[in-house]
Amino acid sequence: MSANPQVGSFTVRNASFAYAQICYVLHWCAFIYAMGFLIDFVAPTGVDSGLPASLGYSITIDVSLALLFVVVHWIMAQQRFKDAWFRLIPAALERSTYVLVSSVLLISIFLMWAPIPMVVWDVQQQGARVLIFSIYWLGWLLAIGATFPINHWDLFGVRQAYLLLENLPQTEAETADSLLYRYIPHPIFVGYVVVFWSTPHMSVGHALLSAIMTALVIVVVWGGH
Template sequence: MKRPVLLLYGIVSYAAFNISFLYLAGFLLDVGVPKSINEGNVASLGIAAVTNFGLIFLFGFFHSLMARQWFKNWWTRFVPVEAERSTYVLQAAAFLSLLMGFWKPMPAEIWSVTGWSAVAVYLVFAIGLTILLLSTFLIDHFELFGLRQVWSAGRGSSMPSPRFRTPLLYKLVRHPMQLGVMLAFFATPHMTVGHLFFAVAMTGYVLIGLYFEERALVREFGDNYRDYQARVTMLLPNPLRLFSRAPSKHAA
């Protein structure tokens, strides 16, 4: 791929992901989008459950498969290595859009809150997204979204190998990004069966994904990561444990 094309591909993939993710926020909150999680043609509960499960499975399957090292080794024989992450980001945007586009509403209400309670729930949603966004910058936002790779290729420089990091939120939990998305999945003032289905199934997928991610992190960072696993909890912060132990000499 020619350098300007590679750069353009990276930028387009990044933009596509951001648009689909912004749409996801509106989709979950039921605001500002033409089709939200509770809108669309209502099918029978069985049809809706099977369709929605299939959509989440498709999203999760490709999201996990394409993140595995053996898959990357195989398909970078066809895709330039510098475009690998951007392609991953693009497929995530595509499957997320597919999921939201074909999502079948399951409108029966589970809870509904208004007034200050609703404000509190919106606050949790905003905190979740803030944790998520901040964490991407703590690890390396531009590398996670493939922009650093296409930019380095454009300048003819090679990418530095990944570094183990535990800045700020990563001292509280090992997976703040996933914690952030889970908060956003459940934080709605108007919980329907469909929304709960989405939140539970996506949480299940996140937990399965974390199992594979942690195995890859141990392979990549070895004892540094094992030591980190022993000191820091996975998703829910444990302040007592955090302050009762000396920080590791491995962590950056």
């Protein structure tokens, strides 16, 4: 008789729930880091902080990091990948693992990003700067707030792991009717795009990251993932 615990055992179900919670906490670490990284505020590194390297090196590093994030997202959204992945982990942990990989890739971008300081625009007027920063934070509020009507806990994999913990069937998550989704198409992604581009000081490096991430949003929305 094998000593390895089965997927449905109490030990594995508890470990799975703990894993989902760790992935969820890591997601918030990446999100909070992103809030400071994009405007060079408080975070250990920023999109324009650090010593700039040669233009060719910086572009190579930055494009590679951003494209790795994009390509991994595309691969993990493919059904053939999901079918193979389910042979290795319980289906209830798919979303948590997606959250984990996304968070690790985001943090890698933040830690390894090479600044390209050439200026695209630089707003100096104080009132305009306050307005732009207000739009920036409203973008984050929209992106995060819009996760709750479609079941925040399901979106980040916690609900699925809880159902596994309680040995309950994996059911479709309940969603709430929301004015956000009634009047704003894809409000989570709209919030992200607002965040990427709302800055009073736009460097070439910041614009490069924003352009690649905006392209990813367009592909995701167009592909229905």
